[in-house]
Amino acid sequence: MNKIDELTPKKVVEKLDNYIIGQKEAKKQVAIALRNRIRRLSLSEDVRKDVIPKNILMIGSTGVGKTEIARRLAEVANAPFVKVEATRFTEVGYVGKNVESMVRELVDSSVNMVKKEMMEEVKDKAQRLVEERIVEVLVPSKKRAKAQPSFMDVMQLFNQNAEYSQNKDYDENEDENIRRRREELLEKLRKGELEDVEIEVEVEEQSSPMFAGLGPELEDMGIQFGEMFQNLMPKKKKRRRMKISEARKVLEPIESEKLIDQDKLIQEGLSRAENRGIIFIDEIDKITSKGVSSGPDVSREGVQRDLLPIVEGTTVMTKYGSISTDYILFIAAGAFSEAKPSDLIPELQGRFPIRAELSDLTKEDFIRILTQPKNAILKQYQYLLETDGVRIEFTEDGVERMANIAFELNEKVENIGARRLYTVVEKVLExxxxxxxxxxxxxxxxxxxxxxxxxxxxxxxxDLREYIL
Known part of the structure; x- marks a missing residue:
């Protein structure tokens, strides 16, 4: 049994409790949805293809924990995650973001996640290669120590292997000296004695995007074409002078990437996005027609209809290849203060069968949010100020007073949920x-x-509190 198989719904809720106060029902429902995905992966192929995720619609006012629940769920499951706002999309044919872009973002997130894991696996080997590369710069071979090669020298490199066996024009004793000096420096390098020594290293030059300035509707296409052309063109390199301590940081990702199997990386990235990806669509209530009697808002309803095939299951082309959205878990969320879930088009309502209602936060919730979660708000400020030698102690009545003020401000000004606590605490500690x-x-x-x-x-x-708090 691997780590993800051990994630029972109860364990998921326990992990979410470390970061999120209250909202037991919503946590329970997302935990069940996650477990059902794990169960699906254990089914036989012919049954698995017919079991699709039950997407979730979260309903609750701002600042009650909708986004945090989805984000932490993805973190617990080590799943690719992307958050998007429904309002950023426009109907196909209009200027703006296409709904398919959120799937491409998920794949980017998934590939980066897998790449990070693979780079961690080869980290030790990459560090050794970096050390060897630095030592080669410190003690160059006879050929590298020469002046800049001429054009004929560069052309001769193509036949280097053939010529090497025919023309041994180097001094074997000098080679032995170089080897010995490199070993001595390598030992010093590993002891950290050369970190402040400056060397010159060759790195790839960062090129600016080829299609910068395109409108949002062509942004994704422009990025993909730009990357395609950049891959065809030889990468420019430049020499930079830096300390060895900095060179390690620059060279390690370069060497790590050389050790990674790119085909395996892309294959695993696509697979993880397809089977474990989570897309969080916020502000979905903002694209409802809100029951306008003069007829539906074409753009808003159009966005819903564009979302429908993505949520139902379709194939989307990305720069890494095609991806099926059939088994991606979609979590939509909205306050629904001016609209109702029934204002969504019926087909889209049907694709979000699980409804999770999040309750407004109470004064007691605010007190717990300030103190109980892992790295709670007050703990964060204590850690920050401690770096400057200031030790802060929050008394029980002080915490209660801040929670009461935040709660009352939400009642009197505008309810922004737990976000109000940051404003209050920041002002107290200003x-x-x-x-x-x-x-x-x-x-x-x-x-x-x-x-x-x-x-x-x-x-x-x-008047002041409306603008400052």
Whole structure:
């Protein structure tokens, strides 16, 4: 049993609980959807092809955790993930992004994920190759130590292997000296004694996009054509002078990429996107017709109809090859404050059979969000200020006061959910963050009195709080 097979729905919810407060029902539903995908992979081929993911529609106001649940789910499952806003797409034939671009983004994400894993696997070997390459620069061979080669010298390189056996014009003793010097320097290099030594290395020159300035509707096509032409053209190289410590960082990814099987990389990337990919479509309520009596909004309804084949299952061409969307898990989300899920076209409603309603956050939820999750908001600020020698202690009444203020602001101004907490905490710690670097080491206790001192004037003034908090 591998790691992903061990992800039972209960374990998934437990992992999500480390980052997200509340929303038990939504967590439970996404955990079941993830487990069903794992179960599907264990089925026989003839049964597996008929089992499609049950897509999820999340309904809840902003800042209650819709995006975070989907993002953390992908992280737990080590699945390719992409988040898009439904409002960025336009109907085919209109200026704007095509809905197929989100599938291409998913494939890019998947390939990059697999590439990162493969590079980690060959990291040790790549580091050894980088060390050898650096040592060769420090102690060049007799041929490399010569001046810049002439055109005839370059042409002769094509027959290098044949000529090598016929013309041994190098001094064997000198070769032995070079080998010995390289071994000595390699030992020093591995001990970290040469990190500040400057060397000159050859690196590929970064070229600017060939199709920069295209409209959004041609952006994807332009990128793919640009990459195709760049692959056909020889890559330009330039020599850069840098410290060995920097050269390691520059050369390691280059050497790692040479060790990776590119065909295997692309094949695994496409497969992972097809079978484990998650696409999160936010603000789907913004592309409903909202029940307008004068007739449907052509562009909005058109986007829904363009989304339909992607969600139902179709084949999309990408720069890495074709990908089927049949088994990609789609999670759509929206506040649905002005529209209802029933305002979506019936066909699209049917492709999102699982409905997860997320509840608004309470004062108690805000208190827990500030303190309980892994790397919670207050912990983040404590870690940040500690780097400048400032130790912050949040008292229980101080945390409660910040949570109450955030909750009341959501009630009185506009409900932006947990995002309001960042605004409140940032304002409370504004003066400390400003003074910290120059004040040396000190400690600060933040209680309800301190919170009122920092927020009292702004919170008490209705006009100010609308603009500042």
């Amino acid at each position: 003066e400390v963050s400003f003074e910290a670097p120059a004040s040396g080491e000190w400690e600060l206790k933040i209680d309800s009195n301190y919170v009122d001192l920092r927020l009292g004037k702004v919170y008490g003034d209705e």
